[in-house]
Amino acid sequence: MLLLTRLLRAVVSLWVIVTLVFVALRATGDPILAIFNPDDTTQAALDAYREQWGYTGTILQQYFTYVNNVFHGAFGISNMSNRDALSVVLERLPATLQLVGCSAVVMIVVGVPVGALAAIDNGGRLDRTIMSLSTVGFALPNFVLGLALILLLSVNLRLLPSNGYGSWQNLIMPVLTIGLAKAAIFTRFVRSAVLDALRLSCVTSARARGLGEFQIFLHHVIPNAMLPLVTITPLLVGSMIAAGSVVESVFGWPGVGRLIVDSVAQRDLAVLQVIIMMVAFLMIATNLIVDLAYAKLDPRTALAHNN
Amino acid sequence: MNSDKIAERVCRVENLGIALGGDQPIPLVEDVSFEIAKGGYFALVGESGSGKSITCHSMMRLLPFKPEFKGRIVIDGQDVWSLSRSQLIQFRRKSVGMVFQDPLAALNPVRTIGSQMLETLRLYYPSARADELRTRAIDALKGVHIPMAEQRLDIYPHQLSGGLNQRVMIALAMLGDPALLIADEPTTALDMSVQAEVLDLIDEMRRKNNLTVLLVTHDLGIVRDRATHIAVMHKGRLVEQGPTAEIVNAPKAEYSRELFNAASVEWPDRETGKLRHNPLALTFDDVNKTFYSTARDRKAGIGVPAAKSMSFTVHRGEIVALVGESGSGKTTAAKMALGLVSPDSGRITTHASEQSGSPKLNVQMVFQHPRDSLDPLMKVDDQLHEVLKVHGWRDAAARKAHIAQITQDVGLGAHVLERRPTYLSGGEAQRVVIARALLLKPDVLIADEPLSAVDVRIQKHILECFQRLRERLGIAILLITHDLRVVFEIADQVVVLRNGEVIEDIPVSLFTDGKRHEYTQMLIDAMPGKTAVQVHQIEPHGAVATNGRI
Numbered sequence: 001m002l003l004l005t006r007l008l009r010a011v012v013s014l015w016v017i018v019t020l021v022f023v024a025l026r027a028t029g030d031p032i033l034a035i036f037n038p039d040d041t042t043q044a045a046l047d048a049y050r051e052q053w054g055y056t057g058t059i060l061q062q063y064f065t066y067v068n069n070v071f072h073g074a075f076g077i078s079n080m081s082n083r084d085a086l087s088v089v090l091e092r093l094p095a096t097l098q099l100v101g102c103s104a105v106v107m108i109v110v111g112v113p114v115g116a117l118a119a120i121d122n123g124g125r126l127d128r129t130i131m132s133l134s135t136v137g138f139a140l141p142n143f144v145l146g147l148a149l150i151l152l153l154s155v156n157l158r159l160l161p162s163n164g165y166g167s168w169q170n171l172i173m174p175v176l177t178i179g180l181a182k183a184a185i186f187t188r189f190v191r192s193a194v195l196d197a198l199r200l201s202c203v204t205s206a207r208a209r210g211l212g213e214f215q216i217f218l219h220h221v222i223p224n225a226m227l228p229l230v231t232i233t234p235l236l237v238g239s240m241i242a243a244g245s246v247v248e249s250v251f252g253w254p255g256v257g258r259l260i261v262d263s264v265a266q267r268d269l270a271v272l273q274v275i276i277m278m279v280a281f282l283m284i285a286t287n288l289i290v291d292l293a294y295a296k297l298d299p300r301t302a303l304a305h306n307n
Numbered sequence: 308m309n310s311d312k313i314a315e316r317v318c319r320v321e322n323l324g325i326a327l328g329g330d331q332p333i334p335l336v337e338d339v340s341f342e343i344a345k346g347g348y349f350a351l352v353g354e355s356g357s358g359k360s361i362t363c364h365s366m367m368r369l370l371p372f373k374p375e376f377k378g379r380i381v382i383d384g385q386d387v388w389s390l391s392r393s394q395l396i397q398f399r400r401k402s403v404g405m406v407f408q409d410p411l412a413a414l415n416p417v418r419t420i421g422s423q424m425l426e427t428l429r430l431y432y433p434s435a436r437a438d439e440l441r442t443r444a445i446d447a448l449k450g451v452h453i454p455m456a457e458q459r460l461d462i463y464p465h466q467l468s469g470g471l472n473q474r475v476m477i478a479l480a481m482l483g484d485p486a487l488l489i490a491d492e493p494t495t496a497l498d499m500s501v502q503a504e505v506l507d508l509i510d511e512m513r514r515k516n517n518l519t520v521l522l523v524t525h526d527l528g529i530v531r532d533r534a535t536h537i538a539v540m541h542k543g544r545l546v547e548q549g550p551t552a553e554i555v556n557a558p559k560a561e562y563s564r565e566l567f568n569a570a571s572v573e574w575p576d577r578e579t580g581k582l583r584h585n586p587l588a589l590t591f592d593d594v595n596k597t598f599y600s601t602a603r604d605r606k607a608g609i610g611v612p613a614a615k616s617m618s619f620t621v622h623r624g625e626i627v628a629l630v631g632e633s634g635s636g637k638t639t640a641a642k643m644a645l646g647l648v649s650p651d652s653g654r655i656t657t658h659a660s661e662q663s664g665s666p667k668l669n670v671q672m673v674f675q676h677p678r679d680s681l682d683p684l685m686k687v688d689d690q691l692h693e694v695l696k697v698h699g700w701r702d703a704a705a706r707k708a709h710i711a712q713i714t715q716d717v718g719l720g721a722h723v724l725e726r727r728p729t730y731l732s733g734g735e736a737q738r739v740v741i742a743r744a745l746l747l748k749p750d751v752l753i754a755d756e757p758l759s760a761v762d763v764r765i766q767k768h769i770l771e772c773f774q775r776l777r778e779r780l781g782i783a784i785l786l787i788t789h790d791l792r793v794v795f796e797i798a799d800q801v802v803v804l805r806n807g808e809v810i811e812d813i814p815v816s817l818f819t820d821g822k823r824h825e826y827t828q829m830l831i832d833a834m835p836g837k838t839a840v841q842v843h844q845i846e847p848h849g850a851v852a853t854n855g856r857i
Binding site: 199205206208300 | 371409413476479
């Protein structure tokens, strides 16, 4: 039942996104004129394209044609490559998923222990150092960190290739750029979540029963600190795709992020449209998973829905 | 250390001093000394902020901050503050058990009862098999009289009632067979009817296991029947200590006398029927209200009833007490009277008198937590002016005169107006809230547990304030409370609620005539310090209104 209502909600969110994309595309002017220069294209040719891509009739008719197309997986033709927009985006997807996935691992592997250390040393020297570094980390723009890494690791030390795709050496620098930047923010969330959990009465009561500090941390602090973190993690992972548009350009990484930059420059609306919908779909899917995970992690919410 | 064993003292605190560290340490506890003999039942009594919780937490080194520590605490032959880290853990496992105020918070909400018990049992039986530990856990739950112990292992704390959770906490604290049990306000977060059961359980544990008990509480009523020794704490110092009988019969310190007076119960014997002939102020007529957690529950009709055919009246100048345990519908009734919640069916009528400006605004509310209901950044004066401005008082001089009059009515000095709420005492803050409610000249004042957040001595002043208001201004007061002592002291009429149903609607003088509904009787029986009541109860109700201590 819970799953069903959540799924329904996800479908509604998707439909809202699809509609918003439609509105945005129409609000920015005639899409055909955006692609073709009217000065060197005949009126007949423009009309033919309008007919072909469903840009005729009233706005409501156009909307239904559009939704129908989307529903059947017809997202239009990319005018950069003259191929199906969906397959243009899909072939870039694995590279981006690889980048985002590895960056998320870096974010968690760095963020959780460092944030927890800061919380345990609340107000101490270690805490202050970590928090200062974290401020520097998220204040630094992505391309600065990326270029600095290239300068250090490629130009000076000649350890890693400065751009390209295909081997693990290529992966290291873009992953570090995105992962460390997000880890800087994530560390703060971990720190405050752990601090809140440490103040819980159940932690004091576990201490009073004579449990060791490590056991208390593992069994009482972490499970309670997880709850707020599970909510924030997908938001950060989502923002990695946005960070990708800069980082992929810096490192020549053939992912969706660079495709966004290219298709904006080329006014390739069909491709942009697919990317927007895909990112929205990914976000909705991850949020769905998080909602379900939350019910598993916090028995109190599970009960609220079963009653 | 040997001398402790010979004297059979389980616990000795010598010149304990605890201060919040820093350049200028803030003393929290000063020069506290006491001893608890083996098998003793020692009650540490004081108001919130008196330092009693800090004292008992320092006995297990559980303070949430790094303190400046002075003195010595010896428990079970160990000097607690000189133990090493690993010795301290052994000490906590074996020598002392601790029970906390809010059992739901003291248990980990995201783990089952069983996993928390097994994890603790594992400390004592590191090599035992899992099923062996499970059997022990079930036995421990049975030992604190938890029914269906086996099934309870696999559920989460929020699925149990507060009383059962506190039993689980006691079972957990007793797993290591400690010499001393520290109970920090173990019944404060519980319903009245459950409080006695939990205290009985602690008594039983003490008898069975030859346990020494240190009970920390703000409520003298609950310890005078049980404790062997009482120590009274005030502003971080012990003002008095001794055997219970001595303290109860002849308290020496001024402060303990006040504390004791406030906790004593006087049987209501004043005449109260008269006010029923006054004009009506508020009527509830067959009011129904059910809460549903989801739209689906609403369809299926599975809801929590907050009012079932609720009918009662409040007359001018009368104080009607709405009594019941949490979940009985008291607060919903108040919200409906204010129009914050609309009833499903039935009528709620407020009868405007000439004195109130508009028929819509003649019900006002006094909230439970005075500080939370005041804006901390705004001067009291500005907050009071704001209320009048919103209701169209344009003339500043008229506002000023009106505010001066009302603050005088509630017994506040003019200096309070210039302050921000942070600089007010609890009693002053509550009176500011009452004054704010009175500004619009209400016919009915609703007070939701107005005394539960202020300490005992202030409670008396607030009650006096209510008394004056109804006498001088003829205001009707609907008093929501779980504390029967307050009811006996001030109310004229009592309405007892259970699950949204009116169980009794009687003058307070009939409350203790022995012919009450069993639920009412249970509330009376569960009242702390009841034994003292029987001493006072010479006649059920006299003909003459003595007006008690007011």
